[in-house]
Amino acid sequence: MEGRRAHPIAIRLDGDLGRPRLLVAFRPLLVVPHLCWLALWAVPAAGAVVAAWAAALVTGRVPVPLHRFLASFLREAAHVSAFLHLVGRPYPGFLGREGSYPVDLTIAPPAGQHRLGVLARIAVALPALLLASVFAIVTLVAATLAWFAALATGRMPEGLRDLGAAALRYEAQAAGYLLLLTARYPDASPRLETPTREDA
Amino acid sequence: MTPSRARGVAIAGALAVAWVVFALLLSRTSVPDDLALPKVDVGAVFGAELVARAERYRRFLYVDWVLAEAALLVTLAVYAKRGARLARESAAGPIGTGMLLGMVGLGLAWVVRLPFSVAALWWQRRHGLSARGYVDVLVNGWLGLAGTFVALSLALLVLMALARRLGSWWWLPGSLVLASVAAALVLVQPYLTSGLEPVGSPRVERAYERFRGAQGVGHVPLRVQRVGGDTTLANAYAFGIGPSRRVVLWDTLLDGRFTPRQVDVVLAHELGHHSSDHIPKAIGWFTLFALPGAFLLMLATRRRGGMGEPAAIPLALLVVAVLQLAATPAQNLVSRRMEAEADWKALQTTHDPTAARGLFRELAATSLGDPSPPWWTQPLFGTHPTLADRVAMADAWAARRR
Numbered sequence: 001m002e003g004r005r006a007h008p009i010a011i012r013l014d015g016d017l018g019r020p021r022l023l024v025a026f027r028p029l030l031v032v033p034h035l036c037w038l039a040l041w042a043v044p045a046a047g048a049v050v051a052a053w054a055a056a057l058v059t060g061r062v063p064v065p066l067h068r069f070l071a072s073f074l075r076e077a078a079h080v081s082a083f084l085h086l087v088g089r090p091y092p093g094f095l096g097r098e099g100s101y102p103v104d105l106t107i108a109p110p111a112g113q114h115r116l117g118v119l120a121r122i123a124v125a126l127p128a129l130l131l132a133s134v135f136a137i138v139t140l141v142a143a144t145l146a147w148f149a150a151l152a153t154g155r156m157p158e159g160l161r162d163l164g165a166a167a168l169r170y171e172a173q174a175a176g177y178l179l180l181l182t183a184r185y186p187d188a189s190p191r192l193e194t195p196t197r198e199d200a
Numbered sequence: 201m202t203p204s205r206a207r208g209v210a211i212a213g214a215l216a217v218a219w220v221v222f223a224l225l226l227s228r229t230s231v232p233d234d235l236a237l238p239k240v241d242v243g244a245v246f247g248a249e250l251v252a253r254a255e256r257y258r259r260f261l262y263v264d265w266v267l268a269e270a271a272l273l274v275t276l277a278v279y280a281k282r283g284a285r286l287a288r289e290s291a292a293g294p295i296g297t298g299m300l301l302g303m304v305g306l307g308l309a310w311v312v313r314l315p316f317s318v319a320a321l322w323w324q325r326r327h328g329l330s331a332r333g334y335v336d337v338l339v340n341g342w343l344g345l346a347g348t349f350v351a352l353s354l355a356l357l358v359l360m361a362l363a364r365r366l367g368s369w370w371w372l373p374g375s376l377v378l379a380s381v382a383a384a385l386v387l388v389q390p391y392l393t394s395g396l397e398p399v400g401s402p403r404v405e406r407a408y409e410r411f412r413g414a415q416g417v418g419h420v421p422l423r424v425q426r427v428g429g430d431t432t433l434a435n436a437y438a439f440g441i442g443p444s445r446r447v448v449l450w451d452t453l454l455d456g457r458f459t460p461r462q463v464d465v466v467l468a469h470e471l472g473h474h475s476s477d478h479i480p481k482a483i484g485w486f487t488l489f490a491l492p493g494a495f496l497l498m499l500a501t502r503r504r505g506g507m508g509e510p511a512a513i514p515l516a517l518l519v520v521a522v523l524q525l526a527a528t529p530a531q532n533l534v535s536r537r538m539e540a541e542a543d544w545k546a547l548q549t550t551h552d553p554t555a556a557r558g559l560f561r562e563l564a565a566t567s568l569g570d571p572s573p574p575w576w577t578q579p580l581f582g583t584h585p586t587l588a589d590r591v592a593m594a595d596a597w598a599a600r601r602r
Binding site: 089 | 353
């Protein structure tokens with residue numbers, strides 16, 4: 001039997017579980033400037049999605065500049081979420097550059113997409129977005145528990161970190177699907193390693 | 201002297217002269233220069249028992265404030281020495297890292313001052329002046345930090361970007377940008393303040409319109425803020441500039457403890473701030489203080505690589521805290537002059553020194569304000585003239601009319 005292909009949107013983690021207490025204590029507030037920045041960024045991103053949708057309907061592919069712009073937006077949101085939920089250690093940047101954060105999204109270049117799938121993207125994405133919102137609650141609960149643990153010990157419990165990372169990956173894949181960064185439906189597998197053909 | 205040094209001295213001299221000229225222009229007041237305030241028998245006017253009670257109440261708050269400031273400065277000094285190490289915990293580039301260091305420093309400052317804020321609240325509750333809960337103060341303080349963090353991040357974004365581009369000259373445009381931001385905040389603040397309601401008292405509204413016409417103030421809405429659930433203190437304020445100008449009364453002023461004539465004095469006082477352009481003048485003063493402040497900040501942070509480097513930010517926080525403390529007496533002096541002018545305008549508008557005297561007596565009783573505090577407290581805490589001086593001004597106004 002052939003194994004599943006790797007999802008075009010994957011998460012990459014480092015093994016650092018140390019979390020300085022000072023940054024843990026103020027973490028929910030430290031991301032407020034990022035959240036303001038993301039809210040501002042969301043305005044052109046919304047326009048870019050509409051443009052990408054129209055282009056993909058016509059050509060069957062999202063233009064590279066739009067794909068790059070939306071990928072940076074999604075990556076920045078993932079970096080901020082990773083920091084907020086204690087999945088990542090350092091304070092994230094503001095540009096969503098690939099490789100700039102230890103908890104990173106790798107997003108494959110644009111590929112061909114079925115026009116029918118593009119046309120019905122919002123409706124088809126709804127179940128995944130619903131599940132992503134459930135994952136978001138799970139992440140929040142895990143992060144709240146981890147906050148107390150990290151404040152006491154200066155370390156992030158590995159299990160909670162992995163749970164947060166798996167949820168974050170699903171949320172990113174669901175958002176990436178909605179943003180037309182990929183035609184692949186999100187992968188709900190709890191495994192953090194990206195499934196490959198060799199896994200079959 | 202080298203030509204470049206001579207040029208620098210000439211620029212500094214011109215700036216100093218301009219500073220003094222603007223300061224003199226901003227200091228002008230409608231209070232007569234020859235107004236001599238008569239001596240007020242504080243015990244007779246306010247009552248010996250109230251004075252003693254107010255002294256005891258204020259003494260605790262003075263000590264609490266001094267301890268809080270000391271704790272703050274010590275914490276920021278330690279942070280200035282060690283805080284730069286936190287830069288290792290950032291993947292945000294130099295300016296983002298500077299924001300992180302700034303926010304953590306402010307967060308520490310909040311935590312260090314928290315016990316003193318709680319102690320002050322306990323003292324106010326004990327004297328029946330506040331009904332706020334401790335959890336409410338804690339949660340609101342924590343949430344308030346979020347807004348402070350955003351404002352600080354914006355300020356650091358601008359200043360660090362300027363410093364990275366202009367080197368040691370960043371302070372000149374930097375202080376002007378900060379002043380512009382302050383003016384913009386003053387403009388939008390009334391629109392962002394929630395919970396302001398129409399007064400709903402025809403008598404108060406009629407009096408307000410009459411005084412507004414007498415002082416030649418354009419359209420400035422009057423609003424009431426509901427604070428009765430949190431405090432018994434009485435207060436009013438004028439804020440906004442241009443189209444956003446407002447006068448706000450706390451509902452505690454209208455709960456029956458103050459007579460209608462005393463409320464009239466408050467209305468005329470707050471309108472006096474607008475008719476005397478105190479809020480634009482305050483922005484002018486902010487600019488005047490920001491210029492030398494930013495220059496000193498530039499000098500102080502040079503040995504850490506300047507304001508463009510994240511390692512300088514913890515030190516910058518300490519320098520700003522020290523400069524703020526050092527500038528407090530001058531800022532309070534400016535504030536007291538403005539408040540005195542608003543009092544004078546209120547007397548000129550209402551022609552009612554008896555109501556003014558009654559208002560100041562009632563304010564002492566309801567806020568436990570010390571009518572004649574120790575001399576050293578006025579430079580540090582005296583945003584208004586002492587209540588004894590305010591009564592004296594009412595007496596002086598009455599004496600002039602006779």
